[in-house]
Amino acid sequence: MDRDNRVQTLSEADCLRLLGTVPVGRVVYTEHALPAVLPVAFEVGPDGRLVLALRAGGTVVRALDGTVAAFQADRLDPATRTGWSVLVHGRAEVVRDPALHEHLLLTGPRPWIDGERQVFVLLTPELVSGRELHTCAHGAQLGTGRPH
Amino acid sequence: MDRDNRVQTLSEADCLRLLGTVPVGRVVYTEHALPAVLPVAFEVGPDGRLVLALRAGGTVVRALDGTVAAFQADRLDPATRTGWSVLVHGRAEVVRDPALHEHLLLTGPRPWIDGERQVFVLLTPELVSGRELHTCAHGAQLGTGRPH
Numbered sequence: 165m166d167r168d169n170r171v172q173t174l175s176e177a178d179c180l181r182l183l184g185t186v187p188v189g190r191v192v193y194t195e196h197a198l199p200a201v202l203p204v205a206f207e208v209g210p211d212g213r214l215v216l217a218l219r220a221g222g223t224v225v226r227a228l229d230g231t232v233a234a235f236q237a238d239r240l241d242p243a244t245r246t247g248w249s250v251l252v253h254g255r256a257e258v259v260r261d262p263a264l265h266e267h268l269l270l271t272g273p274r275p276w277i278d279g280e281r282q283v284f285v286l287l288t289p290e291l292v293s294g295r296e297l298h299t300c301a302h303g304a305q306l307g308t309g310r311p312h
Numbered sequence: 313m314d315r316d317n318r319v320q321t322l323s324e325a326d327c328l329r330l331l332g333t334v335p336v337g338r339v340v341y342t343e344h345a346l347p348a349v350l351p352v353a354f355e356v357g358p359d360g361r362l363v364l365a366l367r368a369g370g371t372v373v374r375a376l377d378g379t380v381a382a383f384q385a386d387r388l389d390p391a392t393r394t395g396w397s398v399l400v401h402g403r404a405e406v407v408r409d410p411a412l413h414e415h416l417l418l419t420g421p422r423p424w425i426d427g428e429r430q431v432f433v434l435l436t437p438e439l440v441s442g443r444e445l446h447t448c449a450h451g452a453q454l455g456t457g458r459p460h
Contacts, residue, residue: 170425171425187390188388188390190338190349192347192349198380198382198439199347200399201340201349201382201384201397201399203388203395234348236338236349238338238351240336240351240424242335242336245424247351251348251349253346276388276393276445
């Protein structure tokens with residue numbers, strides 16, 4: 165039996181659907197010329213863009229704005245060694261439109277760290293990849309409940 | 313009340329101790345000139361180096377070997393919005409010594425994806441940083457059970 169069959173590549177649609185099932189992901193940015201990783205509250209917006217909720221004034225917001233960023237989220241079960249991981253690359257832009265900012269304050273994700281002011285960063289997915297690990301025993305997929 | 317007091321910077325010792333409490337982290341490497349993030353089973357070795365368990369033949373092993381890599385792990389509770397996140401930078405090297413490889417096969421972490429052969433990568437921490445988020449209400453820290 166090829167044990168590699170535990171790994172399944174996910175479609176872009178499945179990746180975005182799975183991203184919508186978790187409240188936090190990890191944004192990768194560059195700080196002091198090294199890659200940094202920060203857990204961030206986020207949601208998948210109705211237009212497919214990721215809405216990241218951050219505290220204003222952090223270095224991460226300055227580092228992200230106007231760049232191509234990477235964003236990763238996963239759900240992993242150490243007991244069964246199953247789960248999924250999704251990676252998104254895309255342009256990140258701070259929301260500067262006051263009306264959109266107000267709208268997101270009411271309807272969008274809240275940053276994990278409360279602060280005086282919050283900032284929303286929109287990440288437009290350009291490359292989306294992901295994979296799912298499932299058990300050899302029954303071939304069931306986590307998170308989808310249906311075969312591909 | 314300054315709500316920023318929810319964030320606490322962790323000492324290197326606390327970072328390494330917390331890393332030892334989780335079975336999986338995320339390694340950051342470069343693929344096609346873009347940052348990629350992969351969940352990886354790992355352990356903190358007795359000498360403080362991180363032992364990553366990977367499947368042989370993957371692009372990630374080639375991308376990591378001999379480079380300065382970033383490794384991140386966290387434990388986050390969406391219900392209370394508390395938790396911790398630790399980031400390690402250091403040199404990654406594939407274990408080539410047959411005796412050490414055999415030893416790690418017996419005692420080290422198992423890769424999440426089983427395969428014909430497995431590879432261990434040692435990551436020597438050079439920069440270690442982390443932070444913990446705790447609730448304003450009682451100032452208790454997740455994962456430590458004691459005040460700093």
